[in-house]
Structures are given as C-alpha cells and as structure tokens.
Amino acid sequence: MKVPKRLVLLVFAALLAPSCSTSAPVEKSPVSGKLALEHVKKMVSYGPHPAGSAALLRVRDYIRGELRKMGLKPELDSFTSDKAKGIQFHNIVCRIPGTRKGEKRVLLLASHYDSKKTQGHPLPEQNFRFVGANDGGSSSGLLLEVARYLKAHPLPVEVRCVWFDGEESIPFDWGEGEMAMFGSKHYIKKLRKEFPKEKDVVEFVPVMILLDMVGAKDLSISLDTNSDMELVRIVANTAKRLGYQKYFFREKTQVTDDHIPFQNYGISVLDLIQFGGERTGTPTWWHTERDDLTILSAKSLEIVGHTLVRSLPDVVKKFYK
Numbered sequence: 001m002k003v004p005k006r007l008v009l010l011v012f013a014a015l016l017a018p019s020c021s022t023s024a025p026v027e028k029s030p031v032s033g034k035l036a037l038e039h040v041k042k043m044v045s046y047g048p049h050p051a052g053s054a055a056l057l058r059v060r061d062y063i064r065g066e067l068r069k070m071g072l073k074p075e076l077d078s079f080t081s082d083k084a085k086g087i088q089f090h091n092i093v094c095r096i097p098g099t100r101k102g103e104k105r106v107l108l109l110a111s112h113y114d115s116k117k118t119q120g121h122p123l124p125e126q127n128f129r130f131v132g133a134n135d136g137g138s139s140s141g142l143l144l145e146v147a148r149y150l151k152a153h154p155l156p157v158e159v160r161c162v163w164f165d166g167e168e169s170i171p172f173d174w175g176e177g178e179m180a181m182f183g184s185k186h187y188i189k190k191l192r193k194e195f196p197k198e199k200d201v202v203e204f205v206p207v208m209i210l211l212d213m214v215g216a217k218d219l220s221i222s223l224d225t226n227s228d229m230e231l232v233r234i235v236a237n238t239a240k241r242l243g244y245q246k247y248f249f250r251e252k253t254q255v256t257d258d259h260i261p262f263q264n265y266g267i268s269v270l271d272l273i274q275f276g277g278e279r280t281g282t283p284t285w286w287h288t289e290r291d292d293l294t295i296l297s298a299k300s301l302e303i304v305g306h307t308l309v310r311s312l313p314d315v316v317k318k319f320y321k
Ligand SMILES: [Zn+2]
Pocket: 116, 135, 168, 287
C-alpha cells in the first residue's frame, strides 16, 4: 500500500508524542475538590465530634444546611441502641430522585460523619484531640459535593446519600463487643422495613458504595477484598480512562466498615477507602492526633469524586438493568 507522505509525517508525529497526550487531563472534573475541602474544613472547625456530642450536632446542622441550599430535603433518622446507653444517634438521609419513569430502585452512597471518641478511655495514650479530618471528614465533605453534582445531573435511579452516625467504636479499640457501626446497622434494618422481605432489600437496593478516608495527600485507595469485585472493576476502568489508575487499588486489604452490614443482606458493596495493605500498612495518621487538615488535599478529593461520578453510569448499567 502506498501511503501519502503527509500521512507518514502525521503518524510519525503521533508516535513521537505519546507522553504529551497521556499527561493531558481527559476532562475537567465536574466535581470540585476545592469545594469538598471547604466542607471538610467547616466540619473540622467544630472540633472533636464523637457520637452524642454537641459538636456533632453542629456538624449535622452544617450538612443538612448545605443540602437544603442545594434544593434537597435531608431527613433525620434518629435512633438509640442498647449497646450505647444515653447516646442519641442520628443518620442523615437525602434522596436524589432518578430520571427513569416508574423506577423504584435505589443506589446508596454513604459516609460516616462522627469522629472517633478519644476521651474518657482508661489508658493515657488513648486520650487526645482527634478531629478526623480524613477519617469521617473527607468522605462527608466529598459526599456533599457529589450530592450537588448529582442533583444537577441525576442518574436513572434514585441515589440516596446517607451520612452515618456512630461508625466509630465507643471503646478505644474496635471490635470490643461490636460497639461500632451503629448508623449502618440501624439503617439496613430500616431499609428492610421499607422493603419488607429480605430478598426485596437486594432487589430494591442492589448497590451500596461507601466512602471513607478519601482525601489524603498521598492518596492510594486500597483494594478492599470485602468489596464486590465487579464494582471494583468498574471503578478501576474509570480511573484508568481518566488517567488516575495510580491512585486506585494498588494494595489489597480486608476492611470492616459501614458496608459490611449491607453486604450481610446480599447487597453488592464497595468501600473506597485508604487503609494501606501488605506493603504500606495502616496509614500513620489513622486514629491519631495527626489526622488533621494538614494531611488533606483538594486534588485527592477531586480524584475520588471525579472517578466516582463517572463510574456511576456504568454501575447503573450493570446493576440496574
Ligand atoms: Zn476511624
């Protein structure tokens, strides 16, 4: 085949310039890391805010106020637990209606908004000032920004954003008497009542995606082996398409978090979380005083938010046929 000289030059130029073309962003993120970080800063400004605290009431009012500003109608889901006497818990639930006619199914997006309780514990090293900038703050701020985007660009199905209360354990160490994840355990029971038979929960809520610790400067979202691998694949493909693959799923780890109560009812779950793995181990700031605004970056929040909102249409295609 005879190739015109001009085409040969063009092909040659294209071969010479692969690094330039791959480093250019595929598209501008429709989700703003800067706005997400502003939300986190505000929540952190109220100081430590464990379940039942006055500071958590202020964080809750902030989240609800921001949702109302977007024209959304957040609801409070208030409850108590025999395992945590004297604490009144409140999940914040916000529905973003879908566009498909007659569609009843729901996609859950969630974060916890309480910060770890680091006062009144027996050992001195368990008591310190903890604001949870990344652990509780980053995902709660990003979920607000994602809600803003989805209100303007709704999916075919309802997206229900939930900010869980009481994810953090009441004793310092996790796992003691299962005194943690109060909000998520309560909410799955509430959903079962909304869709009475157990199988109906899965039918109406096929997917739950959890965000947790998504704003660190050294962003590296773990591959949580408890998550549904099809959901992991969808997000990995989106990240690759957007040029973000180096931030996702480089290390495997098994995470117990607010997604597990939903998985126990057969719902396909995904936890987008930075929790290390065999190589890097648990992040050094985790559950320490160092989890403050200095470890966060707007860019990291934007990478996770961008990847999430561009993954959602594929999640709907696959799980909401
Ligand atoms: Zn935590």
